[in-house]
Amino acid sequence: MHDVRALVEREEIHAYFKALWRTPEFQESHVPGGYVFGWIERLADYPRFVGDLSDPRIERAHFSPWWNVLGTRSYDNAAIHDLFYLHEVAHMAMLVYEDSMPWSAWAAKMADNEMLASLESETLVYLAMPSLRPKSFDATIWADRFLAEESYGGGMRDAAIRAAHRSFMLMERYRARRVPDDALEQRIAAFQHENEAWAEIWRENYAVVERGMYTFRGIASRDRRAAATWFLDWYGRLSEPNGVPFRTEAEQFAEVYWRSRA
Ligand SMILES: [Zn+2]
Numbered sequence: 022m023h024d025v026r027a028l029v030e031r032e033e034i035h036a037y038f039k040a041l042w043r044t045p046e047f048q049e050s051h052v053p054g055g056y057v058f059g060w061i062e063r064l065a066d067y068p069r070f071v072g073d074l075s076d077p078r079i080e081r082a083h084f085s086p087w088w089n090v091l092g093t094r095s096y097d098n099a100a101i102h103d104l105f106y107l108h109e110v111a112h113m114a115m116l117v118y119e120d121s122m123p124w125s126a127w128a129a130k131m132a133d134n135e136m137l138a139s140l141e142s143e144t145l146v147y148l149a150m151p152s153l154r155p156k157s158f159d160a161t162i163w164a165d166r167f168l169a170e171e172s173y174g175g176g177m178r179d180a181a182i183r184a185a186h187r188s189f190m191l192m193e194r195y196r197a198r199r200v201p202d203d204a205l206e207q208r209i210a211a212f213q214h215e216n217e218a219w220a221e222i223w224r225e226n227y228a229v230v231e232r233g234m235y236t237f238r239g240i241a242s243r244d245r246r247a248a249a250t251w252f253l254d255w256y257g258r259l260s261e262p263n264g265v266p267f268r269t270e271a272e273q274f275a276e277v278y279w280r281s282r283a
Pocket residue numbers: 108112135138139
């Protein structure tokens with residue numbers, strides 16, 4: 022990652038994302054009371070960092086939002102562009118950190134975070150902005166099976182159904198690996214396996230990130246600017262000498278990531 026820059030104040034964070042959105046849906050929803058505004062407001066509880074990938078082969082799947090750095094990406098499709106950023110925002114806004122957490126508890130926390138970020142950017146976002154769906158993916162996505170209104174009503178507009186769906190999706194992701202001839206479920210199962218491999222790769226070093234982020238948030242609750250300075254120093258040391266923090270983990274996970282996309 023290079024050109025890592027700090028977005029310190031709440032207004033700076035809003036301004037960055039306001040300028041980033043490319044669909045009218047996201048742009049129009051980034052006003053007080055809007056769905057997108059709500060996410061950015063939550064994101065803005067802490068300073069955030071944005072950077073550009075130095076080595077996309079290993080950094081694309083390196084999950085830098087975990088240590089509070091959003092890696093920029095470009096997409097031809099404006100809706101997919103906005104959805105990618107929503108996904109990363111949801112991750113960052115929902116992450117919590119602990120300075121002492123056993124690996125298994127940490128892995129479960131991270132799996133939940135991925136699940137909730139995916140649920141938001143792959144399903145719930147289409148409830149907030151239904152006109153986005155025809156603009157995003159051509160293939161059937163998870164949401165299509167649940168968003169459709171049936172003759173009896175249904176759909177996802179009901180809060181109770183949303184809650185049921187939330188737990189159903191959690192269950193289904195695990196179950197998915199046993200459904201052999203369903204392309205969608207297989208895709209979901211592949212993601213699940215990747216997430217498990219990712220957690221395994223981080224077994225040695227996950228606590229370095231957790232402790233760093235825990236410290237950062239402690240400082241930020243008193244002084245946002247001091248926290249940003251602390252972070253850039255911490256991050257700079259980890260990124261030496263080639264701009265990729267935790268390069269070993271990045272290399273190992275890149276192998277998993279690109280293997281399933283070959
Ligand atoms: Zn994710």
